Amino acid sequence: MDAQNIIIINGNEFSFEPGETILQVARRNDIDIPTLCHLKGATPTGECRICVVEVEGARTLMASCVTPASNGMVVRTESQKVIEARRLIIQLMLASGNHNCAVRGSDDKDWTQFQLSVQQEDNSSELCPVWGDCRLQDLAYRYQVSGERFPKTETLFPMETVNPFIVRDFSRCIRCGRCVQACNEVQVNKAINFGYRGASTKIVAAGDRPLKDSDCVFCGECVQVCPVGALVEKNARYEVRPWETKKVRTTCSYCGVGCQLHLHVKDDKVVKVTGVEDVAPNYGSLCVKGRFGFDFVNSSERLTTPLIKENGEFRKASWDEALDLVAKRFGEIKKAHGGDAMGVLTSARVTNEENYIANKFTRAVLKTNNIDHCARL
Amino acid sequence: MTNTIGCIEKADVILVTGSNTTENHPVLSAFVKRAVEFKGARLIVVDPRRIKLAGFAHQWLRPNLGTDVAWINGMMHVIIKENLYDKTFVENRTTGFQELKAVVEKYTPEYVAEITGIPAQSIIDAARMYAGAKAGSILYCMGITQHTTGTDNVKSLAHLSMLCGNMGIEGGGVNPLRGQNNVQGACDMGGLPNVFTGYQPVNNADAVKKMEDAWGVSGLSDKIGLKVTEMLPKAHDGELKSLYIIGENPLVSDPDLNHAEKCISNLDFLVVQDIFMTETTRLADVVLPSACFAEKEGTFSNTERRVQRVRKAVNPPGEAWDDWKITCEIATRMGYPMSYESSEAIFEELSKLTPSYGGITYDRIEEEGIHWPCPTADHPGTPILHSGQFPIGRGIFFAIDYIPPAEKADDEYPVYLTTGRVIYQYHTGTMTRKTDGLNDRAPGSFVEISPQDAEKYGLADGDLVNVESRRGNITARVNFSDKAVEGTVFIPFHFAEAAANKLTNAALDPVSGIPEYKVCAVKLSKAA
Structure with missing residues (x-):
């Protein structure tokens, strides 16, 4: 171990890389320092100061998210002074709005x-x-x-509800700035920033206009990183409580990026979607479609039974009837005209397993290679 | 993609072309924007529209529609002339350099400027910037492929990358951005007329034998099948009698829709399997209801070849079934029993037959997906392709000349039309148009036009305009936009009620069979 790069946290020695903050060294060694404003991957701001620690020889408590580790530094993460400071910060935050x-x-x-x-x-x-x-x-x-x-x-500021996706409740905002960082440093949409000053600080979009009239593209990254109730999905607000839902991890079904997401399920319905943090390829980020475009799953317009067309009109049919008819007609056409008179369009929307089955069916059963999908379209 | 999405942030120079990334791949676009804003990467955007990413770019080049081979050849001309190419890479890993050099000789910046409308100096600057990169990444999308010269365009980008030694390195590569969740997987799984799974050719006797043995059948066809864009004309001519369509809506997504509808209507028997009634299911003889992604187990392969799990969260509505189960039932009733316990059982079978998936199991991708090729159980997967050598050995430079698009603007149809998507809608809108919020943001079709063009045709912002091509006409709202460049309008293709594809040209790339969605000629008139 390089004797030049040793920091002592809560009585234990840890090595660090030059440039690492106290928080990074602590997290790497499973020492829990609480944070609020800190957002992984973005520039630390030291805004909320909940992560303060006591550093021997320093006159004040230091925000661990912005203080670089240095050799021989002695740090206490839960001393009496630290705890008192954190309690005060929390008390002030709780009093600051509709908590x-x-x-x-x-x-x-x-x-x-x-x-x-x-x-x-x-x-x-x-x-x-x-x-x-x-x-x-x-x-x-x-x-x-x-x-x-x-x-x-x-x-100071009324709630903003004039867009379809996000409720901005300034009464619950603690001005930690995570949303600002998520918007500017993670998604780089540059839609929101700090506005006004001091006690009237407000997170604003486009010179304090509603999100819908700004550069916001409703990716919802700000909602996902908000540590309080200031930014909440409009449709889930009050409707979805975490203890009522189960989370299922899956892969987004829109574009080819393959974002990892959690479907939040209540009463056999998808009620909310969030990005899976810390995992490739998207590391928690989503776009407006992935996060908010899930209503189709539970749409009343979904097809629910097989349909057979008779005299130009569809009528409901049982699976047995529909499948028998398809198998019979396919069999007849194959017999009369050969497999090459038949085609299959498989789908860029369904799973690998289903595409494999379509490929096997086309080649082994219909005996043709007339299979394609919409990659070209 | 030859490289990973994460790799984008490792590039020194990023060249984005034919991709409106912030709208079509928003999460991936954040990697590009972060690379530029925080990692010091240089960005070159080559796109006929002043897309949002152009605002992040160090250089935005605006080519005339369908002139991609010309500007790429122009960049290669400058790079070779100024000796900026990677001689070691060219010498050790490629062949055909002399042929390339000969063909790009005439593509001087001045000549290219005439064809493309890009100023000569911009070609030179872009060439120097790209060639100056230690790691240069090329990102492209349908703006490159959906042309009658789409294959040439893609090859030309690969040439540019090879010429500068950007293949097989971190932060480099040639990276097509896949527009659909599992378009990569559909290709990998043999959803193509010329190959079985893992791109094993159907006209290779060993591959045929391998599948026959595995599937317990004989007499598999070794004749290359029809592409989707060939099936429709065959249906029109009565040679194709039946079509089984799974989860696609060609009657909004195909080019020249009026003609496509005639073709499909001429089939003897049409089966469509989908989650909603669509423009295509309406023409079907039988409609089969299937489960959507949230209702099934399985895997998707993303644009960076990462095989990832799909998991069931809710039950399908009514009697909807998994797509694989429906297909297996049809096969069984046709006398070839197909049945599986689960999607995992299917995956086990396909991975045995597909070398690039051979080492992947559900267990291994439980937490994080694996990039194919992953041939064995202890193989870590391949995030970056072509690092040692190309599958064919040496990379080949082909001599490619510029060919103009199939349809050019003229006196009768004086305006160019290009098509694409908007951020709030997806493809034919079957899914996204069921979410009120998305419809609130993007309620319907529009014609994105520059104020100069609008003035020329007497159109005000918000007017209804009639857009007519040689194949059809639609009516949509005029939308003044900074993105539009004089002489070219853009219409999104999501909206069946004003379907952009009634206008588009079904002229095909001779190799890939991709239609030229990105260029056609139209005329505009204020709708009464």
């Missing part, structure tokens, strides 16, 4: 008043739409913090 989950307060009277005011703004009697799926809530539990220490900040 109406159970951690908000223990005082019955205040809670009721707070809840009623949030319900009015939300136009809903439910708890926060991401209750149970919120990084801030997780941290409040972890550090046993409630929000009533500071008075609730007034909501």
Whole structure:
């Protein structure tokens, strides 16, 4: 081990590569330092300061996401000072908006008043739409913090609901800037950024216009990285709670990139889609079609029974009847005209297994090589 | 793709041509944009439209439609003339350099400028930029292939890459972006008239014998079959009697739709298997309902040849079945029993018959997909092709001359039309048009036109315009756009009610059989 590159975290020595941050060294060695604003793959900003650690000899606590490891550095990740600082940050964040989950307060009277005011703004009697799926809530539990220490900040900006996909709820935004980084550094759509200053900081699109009138292409990367309830899928908001769904990993069915995605399923219906993080080829990213274009799965227009055309009109048929008819007609045509009078168009939409079967059927049963698909179209 | 998607961020220079990447492959486009914005890569975009990616480019070259061989030859002319090519690669790994050199000799920047409309200096600058890369990546899509010279275009890009030694290296390669989730897999699995799975030729006696033994049949045809673009004319002539269409909608996606409909209507028997009623199912004698991707197990192979799992999340509606089960039932009822326990059982059979998939199992791709070729159980897969040598040994340079597109604008049809997709819709819209939000963003067809052209034809933004070609006509809304360049309009082909493919030309590339969707001539008039 190179003696020049040793950092001591919580009493243990770790080697590091020059340029690595304290957070990176810690994560690599399974030491959990909580983060909120930190977004893998993007430039660290140190915005939220929840990742502060105590560094021996430093006058203040250091944000581990932006502080490079240095030789002989002695770091404590959960000291009393660190925990106090984190508790304060969480308390301030909880007071900063409509964080109406159970951690908000223990005082019955205040809670009721707070809840009623949030319900009015939300136009809903439910708890926060991401209750149970919120990084801030997780941290409040972890550090046993409630929000009533500071008075609730007034909501400065109204909710934006004028696009089909994303609800922007500024009352729940903690201004961590993850969405800004996701938009500018991951998807590079450059649609949103920080606007205004100080206490009135707001994430804005196109000079503070609605997303639909900006460069936004609704990839939803911002929704996926939002650690709180500020950015939520419109159709899933209040409708889908994580404990009601199961997640199934699969491959997107649109273009050829093959993004890995999770289908969130409730009552045998796909109700939400998210990108699978940390896995090639897409590392969590999706596009508008992959993330929001799944309504066709559960569409009432899906074909549900075989259909046979009679006198120009389709009528429902049983599988046995339809398959027998197809087999009979194919058999007749093959006998009368030979396999080369028959063709099969297999599909760039179905699985490898299904294409293999179509290939085998065409060649082994119809005895022709007249098989193609839409690669050319 | 010869290389991986991740490789794009390793390139020094990226040349994107015939791909509106941010709209058609949005997630992949982020790799390009990140490479440019954060990794110092140089970007050359060659596209007839001022697409969004042009805004990220160091150089945007605007060729006239259908002049790709000319500008590529022009770049190679400059690279050879200025001695910028990779002599070691050319010497050790290729043949035919002298033939290439001879043919590109006449493609001086000035001559190329006349054909393509790209200024001579831009050709020189782009050539120097691409040739100066340690690793230069070429990304292309249907804007290159959907021409009567599509095969020539693709070969020319491969030449450019070989000439600069960009094959087989990280960050390099020639990378077609596949437009459909499993178009790679459909090709890999023998969904082509000339090959069995893994591109084993149907007219190779050993391959035929291998399949006959595996399938327990005799008398497999060793005659190359018909391409889709050949099947339709045969149907028209009455030589093709039946068609079994699985999950495709040619009556929106084919060129010259009026003619395509006549061809299909002339069949004796049409079976269509799909998840929705489509323009194509309506012509069928029998319609069979199938399960969609969220309802089935299996694998897709993506554009970088990565074989990935598809998993069942929900049950199919009503009595819809997996596509493979339907096909197996038809086979069984025709006297050839086909039955499988599961999609995994099918995969086990196909991997035995397909060398490039031989080492892949569901277990191995549980967490992360594998790039074929992966011939054995302990093979890690092949993210980058052609690193040691080409499958045929040496890469061959062919002498390729520029041939103009099949249809050119003239006095009667003075405007060029090119077609493609928009970000919010997908192909024939069968799936995406079932999502209200996507329809809200992209409700219908439009004619993307430059304000200058619009003025010429007396059209205002939002007007209804009648677009007519030699084959048909449609009506759609005028859409003023910065993307449009004078003399050329663009219409998306998603919308059956104003189907761009009523206008397109069914002239085919002689080798690939791909129609020339990207170039035809039209005239415009304000609709009453």
